[in-house]
Amino acid sequence: xPKKTKRRGKVKDKxxxxxxxxxxxxPDFQNFPIAYIPITSNKTAINSKIQTNLFDIYKKDPSxxxxxxxxxxxxxxxxxxxxxxxxxxxxxxxxxSLVRRGSSTLSFIHDYSTQDNFIVRIYFIAFxxxxxxxxxxYDIRQAAHKIFTTKSSTLNYSELSQEIIHEKMASDIxxxxxxxxxxxxxxxxxxxxxxxxxxxxxxxxxVLENESTV
Numbered sequence: 001x002p003k004k005t006k007r008r009g010k011v012k013d014k015x016x017x018x019x020x021x022x023x024x025x026x027p028d029f030q031n032f033p034i035a036y037i038p039i040t041s042n043k044t045a046i047n048s049k050i051q052t053n054l055f056d057i058y059k060k061d062p063s064x065x066x067x068x069x070x071x072x073x074x075x076x077x078x079x080x081x082x083x084x085x086x087x088x089x090x091x092x093x094x095x096x097s098l099v100r101r102g103s104s105t106l107s108f109i110h111d112y113s114t115q116d117n118f119i120v121r122i123y124f125i126a127f128x129x130x131x132x133x134x135x136x137x138y139d140i141r142q143a144a145h146k147i148f149t150t151k152s153s154t155l156n157y158s159e160l161s162q163e164i165i166h167e168k169m170a171s172d173i174x175x176x177x178x179x180x181x182x183x184x185x186x187x188x189x190x191x192x193x194x195x196x197x198x199x200x201x202x203x204x205x206x207v208l209e210n211e212s213t214v
Contacts, residue, residue, distance in 0.1 A: 023050050023081040025057065025071060028158040032057045034071065034083075042076040049073075050083065054165060066094035067165060085158075087120075087191040088165050095125070098185050104132035108141045112148055117197035118157035122148055123190040124170070126183050139180045144173045157193075164188050 018038035025032045034052045039045040050071045054064035067090055071083035099105070107125045114120065124144060132140075151169060152160055163169045167188075174186045 021076060021079050021081045023083060026083055026085055028162060029057055045073055045076060047072055066091045085161055086193045090189040095189060098127055104128040106132060106137045106140060108144055112152035114152050114157045114160050115154060116156040119195040121192040121194055122188060124188045126186040129182060129184045132181060136181045140177050143177050147173050164191055
């Protein structure tokens with residue numbers, strides 16, 4: 001007697017069940033749409049990371065392709081997702097292109113609190129023309145630290161981020177250190193948002209916790 005075969009239930013098309021949302025950059029990036037993504041639910045999509053580059057937003061200078069921007073979803077309303085800027089990072093290819101034989105490099109990493117109490121980790125690297133001794137490296141780091149401290153204490157997070165990614169702050173440090181040693185190139189190659197203030201709105205209070213992937 002042949003065995004009875006179990007009837008299979010109707011297979012759900014999980015792809016059709018997903019909701020498509022347009023992800024927007026924050027107001028300081030002109031609310032530019034940076035992604036169009038499928039999500040399973042609003043709850044699971046919160047804190048998801050989105051990456052784009054600076055050229056895709058401003059479409060001005062092709063060199064901006066090397067500046068990657070990191071955002072994180074904080075709120076979803078209907079088919080639109082809002083984000084917070086989490087930091088930037090230059091591509092490895094760009095940084096490798098700056099290395100020259102026979103020249104010195106120095107790096108510096110420090111955390112700073114902005115005027116509106118965001119805490120940001122800033123990374124910078126400088127390339128000297130020829131060798132840099134320990135004394136000059138120390139003086140350059142101190143000059144950079146002084147500018148970072150002054151800027152972060154007088155600018156809010158949005159303003160500080162814009163000065164960094166548009167290289168205004170790197171230019172300030174470069175000009176300020178000319179009397180110490182003329183540098184070939186100085187780059188604030190990475191920033192990372194470490195903490196948001198307690199007084200921010202509900203959708204961004206836990207933005208650094210329980211990160212997930214869409």
